[in-house]
Amino acid sequence: MSTRVAISRCNTYQFDEVKKSISEVISNSDFPIVKNKKVLVKPNILSDSKVETGITTNPVIIEAFIELLKELGANDIYLGDSPGLHTASFDAHNCGLKDVCQRTNTHWVDFTKDPIDHKIGKYLLPMANIINEVDVVISVSKFKTHQLMYATGCVKNMFGTIPGINKSGCHVKVPSRNGFAELIAEIYRESKCCYGLMDGVMGMEGPGPANGNIRKVGLILGSSDSYLTDSAQATIMGYRIEDIPILMAGKRKGYTHLEPNYPLLSANELIIKDYKRVAIGKEKAVPALIKSTLMKPFHNLLIKKRKTPEFLADKCILCKRCVDICPAKALHIENNLIILEKNLCVRCYCCHEMCPKNAIEINE
Ligand code: SF4
Ligand code: SF4
Known part of the structure; x- marks a missing residue:
């Protein structure tokens, strides 16, 4: 299991600067071999918002990354996501990714087309067929706070492989924060994602992931363990790692050790003290392990506290x-x-x- 998380400065969305920064990140973080492989790049689109809202992974990040994948010899590159309210005509036009696909000859994938049911824990959930057809899956997320899970990045981004409205139904199946975090950890694992890159040039603070404020962070982050990319994000935002449910779910399940080492910049030296975080809920008073076992009968009570x-x-x-x-x-x-x-x-x-x-x- 890799421990390297590479963090590089990137102050603008100017193409050459972005490409140089991503190149530095992937050279220092156990990037998978993509030569002669089929690669799926999964951005965070959420609701196909305009680029300037800062909700979605910036198209310059995706375009520069695709160019690097080609230089590394990737055979076929696919790009796709499925917002919660996926319409039949959805083609990622507003967030600028449709144009990126056209400029780079990348295949756009409709995740709602012929999804395949996967057994995830005790649930049968549809997932985008493309994850079974490619050799390498890469999550390219956005540096953002999250109203329910506090900070989310490359791991939760793969929740998008569950097409459209099927995602929101998962909240009814597992309404508690920890239960939902564990489901996300299983979905991430099932997605076969093997690298997490994060657009932290402009981040979102306050009530993310869609209604917060844009804030300059000036960083690009990456690791072959997406939990580590996300733990670096949480650290920079000023959170304690043990307060982030998805990170702790991954650790409990043995999917990550959460022991990052930083070959370039260190997250511990990049903490933004006045970053507007989502406040940690009252559930934090109970240690995560106890919550997930002994406290199960009380989950409904905990939910009602939110x-x-x-x-x-x-x-x-x-x-x-x-x-x-x-x-x-x-x-x-x-x-x-x-x-x-x-x-x-x-x-x-x-x-x-x-x-x-x-x-x-x-x-x-
Ligand atoms: S927070 Fe409540 S009202 Fe809003 S989508 Fe969830 S269940 Fe519905
Ligand atoms: S609250 Fe927001 S999402 Fe709901 S109807 Fe009004 S504008 Fe639309």
Whole structure:
């Protein structure tokens, strides 16, 4: 198991600077052999937002990375993702990746086409067929906070291999933070991802992953152990690694040792003291291992301690995206207002992620 996490400075999305920085990162972090291989690059698209919102992996990062993959001899390169509300016509136009595919002759993959069921723990979940057809899978995530999981990156990015609306249903299957983190760890493993690259040139702070504020971080990170890429991110944001549920789930399951070493810049010397983090919930008082075993009967109580979302009528445009994504069917529209049935809500915050107008707040 690799321990190397490479972190390189990159202050702008200027193509040559980005390419040089990614090249430095992959040269120092046990990058997989891609020569004569079929490679899937999985960016974080989330909701196909415009580039300037900073929600999605920047297209310059993807284009520079694809160019490097070609220089390393990759045979066929595929690019794909599936937002929570995947429409039939989805082609990653807004986030700039459709153009990248055209410019670089990369194949765009529709994850909703003929997905294959995978046994993941006790669940049968559909996953994008392409992961069975390529030799190398690479996660290219975005440096962002996350309202439910605090900080997410390359590991959770592979949740996107579960097509469209099937993702939100997972929150009902495992509504607790730790339960969901363990499911993400299993999905990541099943995705066969073998490298995690992160776009940290511009990050997101505050209520991420979609409604936070853009903040310059000026870094690109990478490791063949995506948990280590994400642990470096969490450290730079100012979190304690033991507070990040997905990282601890990976460690409990033996998928990572979480013992990074830094051949280039060290995350410990890059901590941004005033980075606006999502506050750690009350669940942190119970050690993770106890939570995942002895505390199982109390998970529902822990969930109810989390805040329900608040809907701001003055910002809402009644687009109905929150209603459509809600896996618990806890939302409906009445008299031109979004109505939440609190007893049904599992506090997954999918509605918050999908809202295009910042009209949902989670005051945790
Ligand atoms: S997603 Fe946001 S803007 Fe759309 S209906 Fe829901 S609260 Fe309103
Ligand atoms: S209302 Fe929002 S937070 Fe509650 S279950 Fe639905 S999507 Fe999740």
